Amino acid sequence: MKTILVVGGAGYIGSQMVKQLLATGNYHVVTLDNLSHGYRDAIIGGDFVLGDLADRTGLDHLLADYQFDGIIHFASFIEVGESMQQPGKYYQNNVAGTLNLLDAIISHGAPPIIFSSTAAIFGEPQYTPIDEQHPTQPINPYGKTKWMIEHILADYGRAHQLKFTCLRYFNAAGADPEGQLGERHQPETHLIPLVLQAASGRRSHLTIFGQDYDTPDGTGIRDYIHVYDLCQAHLLALEQLWQGADSTAYNLGNGTGFSVKQVIETANLVTGNTIPIVMGTRRKGDPARLVADSTHAKLKLNWQPQYADLTTIITHAWQWEQQLIR
């Protein structure tokens, strides 16, 4: 039985990862989380260690207590707008925290690490779909922290024989297909949960951020990828590193873009409600279109998304929203 450390395992994607690792029956799972944004009740099994990446001594104790075969690192602050207002908070937590983690890892046998990266490292797209060769020019501190960590990993890889895979998520969405877990961000800034909160009555309306983009209906286009499928990619990436693959990066999306209006129309059908909308202005820093080319992940990881259909993604998120309001 291999032992995996999930850093940030109490969060939206991390908790789903813990669930999927446990479901295989092949892994002993340890979650490290400071519960600043995650939820203790989202960790459905394995061991839990309350701790912070700022605490290097605590990390050393944790890595000495367990012999980890692999690390999956989700812990980071993720709000673009907040990162523009408080960049130091992002560089401290995301970059300095990851440096502590990496230093602890390399002094305890350097098990391979899967790192949660983001499409935000690419900045304003120069072409779509975005493949791994696309230039990386992040336009906000959040994206810059992830870009920096990718470079730090490359340097640690060369210097310390650390194996790593960077997974650049496009728009993580949906919820546990079994209805047990889902998104609970405070504050919520993501489109699909906000749309569904407007459908359930938890919010009065959804504001569309801009309808003057250069897209067919004028609203922003994104590539929504199911949280379950993202987690499967982590597992495949880890297995690939254990089998001796080189460190690399993969872009993870479905390769199909949906506009804000298309998301709302699909949510209207799924929920049977007409979601109240208000037309607003563009949100600063939002590109018109972000769509992934995930050919590399499909070929090299043999990654096959199970829930690529937008209706399914929204159906699972709606199941979760209904559970929250119960």
Ligand code: UDP
């Ligand atoms: N969006 C919107 N209203 C909202 C939240 C988001 O119109 O209340 C739009 C946003 O401008 C973008 C898309 O929905 O085009 C997805 O935004 P989200 O914040 O979910 O993800 P991002 O792509 O910013 O990471």
